[in-house]
Amino acid sequence: MMYPFIxxxxxxxxxxxxxxxxxxYEAAKKANPKYKFYWFTTFRYEETRELLLAMTKTHCAFCDGGDLGAMSRETLEHFRPKSRPEFHRLAYQWENLYPCCDRCQSEKHEQYDDALLIADAVGYAFEDYFIADYSTGEILPxxxxxxxxxxxxxxxxxxxxxxxxxxxTIRKKELKHYLQRNPDTSILDDFSYRYFLLDAS
Structure with missing residues (x-):
């Protein structure tokens, strides 16, 4: 999955x-557990989101699906879920926010585990954790x-x-497109699942 970024x-x-x-936010949730989260004006949502998208070159920070905004909504994911009391205070923290595709957000939802990987961690490298199976399109330990x-x-x-x-299925389709690219006009960042394509050419 994750393609490293800084x-x-x-x-x-x-x-x-x-x-x-x-x-x-923490105080509001304590006072009313049904309090609904929203982005306060001082958070400057549009500006903050654009900075985060630039960080990943408009790719999802988790699956590396590209072209967020065209292929998927430009949502922001709380890596440590804002719904959990121990993470309420991190709801607006820069380091806890990532650009994310709809699919990753709906799959993870409010789950969290300390073992979860994230691609801006110091020293993170895809091959230290994963391999790509080009025949099936899977990502495996x-x-x-x-x-x-x-x-x-x-x-x-x-x-x-x-x-x-x-x-x-989508990874295999993207691999096919990548192998048919014009190397003079196409660059890796133009494609989704860059970790899956790196060793395929």
């Missing part, structure tokens, strides 16, 4: 407000990885539904 520093407008907004890394890969595949049938 998270830039938190923008100034969030540095000034994310913690206060998180505390405000790397059998040469440590037991801990294989377990983390398994949990990540499970929670994001990375090997459901439709995803395997």
């Amino acid at each position: 998270r830039p520093a938190c923008p100034d407008h969030l540095t000034e407000c994310w913690e206060a907004l998180g505390l405000r 790397n059998p040469l990885a440590s037991a801990v890394n294989q377990s983390r890969a398994d949990k990540t595949i499970e929670l994001y539904g990375l090997n459901i049938d439709v995803r395997k």
Whole structure:
């Protein structure tokens, strides 16, 4: 799944407000468990989302599906779910927010596990955890990885539904398109599932 990317520093407008907004949200949820989350004006949602999309080059941070906004809504995912009391304070934290496709968001929903992988973690490399099966379109734990890394890969595949049938089919289709590309005019970032394509040419 995840293609590595580097998270830039938190923008100034969030540095000034994310913690206060998180505390405000936490207090509201304690007062009323049915309180509905929304993006406060000072969060500057459109600007923040654009910065996060630029970080992943408009790809989903989890499955690496590309062209968010055309193929899927440009949603923001809370890696540590805002619905869980221990994470209420992180609801507006820059480091907890990722551009995400509809499918990844609906598969993961409000689940979380400390073993979950994320591609902007320091030292993250796809091959340390996963391998690609080009015949089936699957992403599998790397059998040469440590037991801990294989377990983390398994949990990540499970929670994001990375090997459901439709995803395997789409990866194989994208691989076919990639192999037929014009290398003079097409670059890897133009395609989805870049981790799946890297060793395929």
